[in-house]
Amino acid sequence: MTTTRLLVLQPGEGDPPGRLGDWLADAGADLHLVRPGIDGLPDDLKQYQGVVCLGGGMSAWDDDKHPWLADVRALLAGCVRDHTPLLAICLGAQLLAAATGGRVEKGAEGPEAGVLLVAKRDLGWSDPLFAEVPMTPDVVQFHSDAITLLPPGAELLAASPKYPNQAFRLGGHAYAVQFHIETTPEMVLDWARSHPDTAALARPGTFTEEALAEAHERLEETWRPFAERFLALVRGELEPAVTSARRLPVV
Template sequence: MTTRILVVQPEETVPVGTLGDWLSEAGAALDTVRADVDDIPPAADGYDAVVCLGGGMGPLDDEQHPWLPAVRALLAASVAAEVPTLGVCLGGQLLGAATGGTVGRGRSGPEAGPKLVSKKDAAWTDPLFADLPLMPDVLEFHRDVVEHLPAEATLLASSPMYPNQAFRVGRVGYGVQFHIETTPEIVAGWVDRSPDVASAAETGAFDRDTLDRVHADMADTWRPFAHRFVELARGDRQPVEPRRPGLPLA
């Protein structure tokens, strides 16, 4: 039986990219809705998983982008129903906001370019993150951040500039601040359209040779991650065990 994944794309210039290729080669069928054009379903009925991509808008810019509340509602409903959910960059911020976290403009300014993030202790027993290297390669390109994780969230990866780089909320909801879906061509377009964000990167960060190298390194790490996400959606990989309620204090 085909594993169906609903992909929410907030902006034309931020497509599912290589992440879509990796999900498809693992046996998933992707249905993409453009959040700024199409109707957003209130729940993931009929789907085995949800992926929400990035975009240049802020996660709470509801006045300028009136479809944002519907995306947050979909993500909240998916987590509550234990539908495997992955939010990437803006998608991760929307997931954090939808499940009780706080989001906002990064106080240290934009973060951009190839970076390393560091796994936290909880990641070593997580069904998706356990097999990642200690410091996986990622691509950063954002202004906004998850400032405080939802109360029931578990931090999975961090970095000095912005600590909430990856988290799990509930048993199968995952948010990442960074990008894993890009190609060098996609990133070059972002650099041209958002020079204020791009200027935060190190010199040479967006040279073609550098982008080619980092994307090859990212594929080594995040392609298997995408395959594991499909396994989780298909039921071939078990989620984390539910949290046990603590004993009452005497």
């Protein structure tokens, strides 16, 4: 199996690649993990075939506290411009939206927390990555900010009643999900302990070892194949989506 080199950006200490990293490595990816606030960013992406951007506790525009966020936004916008395959998760999705003309704000309906459902939208059924995802897959939610306006040219792939912009695609190569697919039960328990006010908004019994272990079995059934399809897209083994929107995103 040919090794494919992926740049994995980890903005927050508490959100490592988790099981997503395992799934990509199992499928043959060589992961180069970078923490932008500590390691900086590579000068260019020539040595990588694709990019994954994970989550973190900061906001997409928290430049005063984390000035390196501007560089991450520029890198993600460059992925869209250059058709570099990209998978952006939670904060990563918000950074991508902010970098390409969308809007990210404090969620007016309050945080989303727990193992919840999202609903695939019509375009998802023909999307190379989302077509095989169930109509209402389980996801992990743990966020206070929300993408309130998609970037120009973005195509919505999944939604939820509370916050509609749950997953979107820019062009044929850049994907963003507001929710988490990378977590382990231990990661989610750590978030719940660190943010008890947010965790208290979840359904009773959500944040127990038993419930999270069971939920992550279901999550793996859906999102491991999704991760494998992303890697196939990176390798050129999966044809990118034919986009219906003709406007270019702002980069």
